[in-house]
Amino acid sequence: MTDRALAVVRAGALTTVQDQGRPGHAHLGVPRSGSLDAPAAALVNRLVGNPPEAALLETTLNGCDVRPRSTVTVAVGGAPCPVTVDGRPAAWGAPVRVPAGSLLSVGTAVSGVRSYVGVSGGVAVEPVLGSRSTDLLSGLGPPPLTDGMVLPLGTPMAPHARVDVVPQPRPPAELVLRVTLGPRDDWFTTAAIHTLTTHTYQVSSASNRIGLRTEGPALERARPGELPSEGMVLGAIQVPPDGRPVVFLADHPTTGGYPVIAVVRPTDLPATAQAVPGTPVRFVQVGTRTR
Amino acid sequence: MRALPVGDRALLVEVSTDEEAQALHADLLRRRAEGSLSVREIVPAARTVLLDGLDDPAGLAARLTTSKPPPAPARAQEVVEIPVHYDGPDLAAVADHWDVSPQEVARIHAAAEFRVAFCGFAPGFGYLTGLPARYGVPRHATPRTTVPAGSVGLAGPYTGVYPRSSPGGWQLIGTTDAVLWDHARVPAALLSPGTPVRFVPVES
Numbered sequence: 001m002t003d004r005a006l007a008v009v010r011a012g013a014l015t016t017v018q019d020q021g022r023p024g025h026a027h028l029g030v031p032r033s034g035s036l037d038a039p040a041a042a043l044v045n046r047l048v049g050n051p052p053e054a055a056l057l058e059t060t061l062n063g064c065d066v067r068p069r070s071t072v073t074v075a076v077g078g079a080p081c082p083v084t085v086d087g088r089p090a091a092w093g094a095p096v097r098v099p100a101g102s103l104l105s106v107g108t109a110v111s112g113v114r115s116y117v118g119v120s121g122g123v124a125v126e127p128v129l130g131s132r133s134t135d136l137l138s139g140l141g142p143p144p145l146t147d148g149m150v151l152p153l154g155t156p157m158a159p160h161a162r163v164d165v166v167p168q169p170r171p172p173a174e175l176v177l178r179v180t181l182g183p184r185d186d187w188f189t190t191a192a193i194h195t196l197t198t199h200t201y202q203v204s205s206a207s208n209r210i211g212l213r214t215e216g217p218a219l220e221r222a223r224p225g226e227l228p229s230e231g232m233v234l235g236a237i238q239v240p241p242d243g244r245p246v247v248f249l250a251d252h253p254t255t256g257g258y259p260v261i262a263v264v265r266p267t268d269l270p271a272t273a274q275a276v277p278g279t280p281v282r283f284v285q286v287g288t289r290t291r
Numbered sequence: 292m293r294a295l296p297v298g299d300r301a302l303l304v305e306v307s308t309d310e311e312a313q314a315l316h317a318d319l320l321r322r323r324a325e326g327s328l329s330v331r332e333i334v335p336a337a338r339t340v341l342l343d344g345l346d347d348p349a350g351l352a353a354r355l356t357t358s359k360p361p362p363a364p365a366r367a368q369e370v371v372e373i374p375v376h377y378d379g380p381d382l383a384a385v386a387d388h389w390d391v392s393p394q395e396v397a398r399i400h401a402a403a404e405f406r407v408a409f410c411g412f413a414p415g416f417g418y419l420t421g422l423p424a425r426y427g428v429p430r431h432a433t434p435r436t437t438v439p440a441g442s443v444g445l446a447g448p449y450t451g452v453y454p455r456s457s458p459g460g461w462q463l464i465g466t467t468d469a470v471l472w473d474h475a476r477v478p479a480a481l482l483s484p485g486t487p488v489r490f491v492p493v494e495s
Contacts, residue, residue, distance in 0.1 A: 026332040026343070028480045029410040128474045138414050139455075140474065183295035183303045229411060231334030231341025233301050255336050255411035263298030287299070 004121060004153040005069045009103060011145040012064035016134035016209075017123050018116075019055040025129055026254040030140065032234065033133040034250050036209060036273035037114055040078035043168065044118030047075035047095050049158040054122030055132035057145070059115045063106035064145060066117070071100045072153065073120040073160045077168055079112030079274055093168055095160040112171030112274035121154040136209050137251040171274035175203070177247070177264045179237065180287040184227065184259035188239070192219040196237075196245065196261060197285045204244075205277035210253075211238075211246040212272045214281055218243025219261065229255045235264035237283070245283070247272060292359070294352035301343040302352055309337065309408055309420055309448075310362070316340050316484060318360030335409040335484045337418075363485070370487045373452065375401070375443050377492055379463035385445060388428050396464060397492050399426065405450060405488040410480070415454035415472030417482035424448065434460035441467045443490070450490075452482075465490075 008015075018041065021034025035041035035058055045054050057064065063081055068074075073095050076083050083090045084105045090096045098104045106117055125132050125142045134141040145151075185193060201216035219239050232238070236248040238258045247264055249272065262283065264272075275281070292315070295303045306312050316335040319342070322328035328351075331344025345351060377397035386393045405421035422445075430446045435458065438444070442453045444461025451461060454471035471481045482488065 023331055023344075025414075026334045026341075027410060027484055028414055029412060029416055030414045129479065140414060180296070180298050183297050228337035228339075229409075230303060230336040230339040231332075231343070233297050233341070233343050235298060253411065254334060255409070260297070263301075265299070 006151045007067045008145050008149040010065035013062050014060040015064045015145040017142050018058045018133045021133050022129045022131035031251050033135040037078050037270045041116045044075040044077040044116045047161045048073045048118045048120045049160040057117040062108045065105045075118045078116040079109035081109045082107035094165045114273050120156040124152040124154040172271045175275050175281040177268045178286045179262040179283045181262045187259040189220045189222045201281040203275045203279040209251040229257045232256045236260045237262045302348045304340045314360045314363045317363035372491050373469045374493045375465040375467050375490045377465040379465045381462040382464045401490050401492045407482045407486040415480040419450040428462050430460040
């Protein structure tokens, strides 16, 4: 068989197609979506010779197994995990040749949460609003992978990178997220602001691509009532009625009615993609806004 | 009007009324079209407009808060007509709420001139304003687990049409065959912020 496609043998807990997402449509209620650990996704694309916008696979905790119908170059990055081709150990974080019909197995993450599987030519499902990303909030883009699904692949544009292995950041033992207060910090007590920026929270197992949920001390509101729905940004820390902060990630709703106490710096967000439940989280206040 | 910083690259501009929010939104779109505003997302909502992806939020905040935007143009766009069967499961409840007959609910609703104040909840879901304030209705205390696509509902001051089947707590007064969202269509969304809308009754 020589057709350019990838047969899904074991979909894993949650494996989705991701690229750089579909920003620019928030006014229509369309989330941005895209790879949660964008630097890891960019790296595996580079390793296999793909442009940065090529679509790849994002796995969750236990990897996936796929069988390419033509010979491809793959690279696995993000969360470290065992990689095998037809049962033989292969490199993680480096280009790997997978002959047509061979089984690429991306194993359970040794640490971290999400591994990225780049394939030469990229995953070529039909784009929706300019992106191939699966959006778990709105259902746009291809559905999450299921066993037996076949994904089309694009034509490789360039040779793979000539490297043995490249350094990648380790999944975080502790998340340190720099935050700027606002826009609705005035909806909270001074004590709540102090609690947010001095206590250590833990990553909740209810976290997903929509938001990083946390467990820890509840943040007390300074005023009751509801906020009329307003636009939300990536990294917004929304505080629902239970008082536990939620950090909005790629599939976040475009508007929301719970007050945003602070916003996480975009450069600190990729690490959230790799934080397993229970990971300590500290929110560190930066910037000039003070109370 | 006040402009609140949202992180380092965004501004939330807050005003006092729906009308001011719509005027501000129209003015910001005009500024972007003429090239005097560089921004990735302009997201209107009930009392705010979010500007995301700005190079200099503080500079823009200073410029915005010193001038009042002109009122939004009344009929800059063609009116989108949405055919409706006024046969929703909450029609009688809404009629009770308004203290009129179900037929009168349909007449009042179809006579109103709506405008998409903002979108959210799901791709293509518009929050439409245009009903007089006295016709506001509460949401269901317990949302339905499934509301079919094309359901026309009321909640608070808003009318909305469900683009696809989803859970929902709005009071359902009718159904439409109009396709609110089709990602293979250009544009995908039938309704976007600022679109004028009329509901046209069709016989069941």
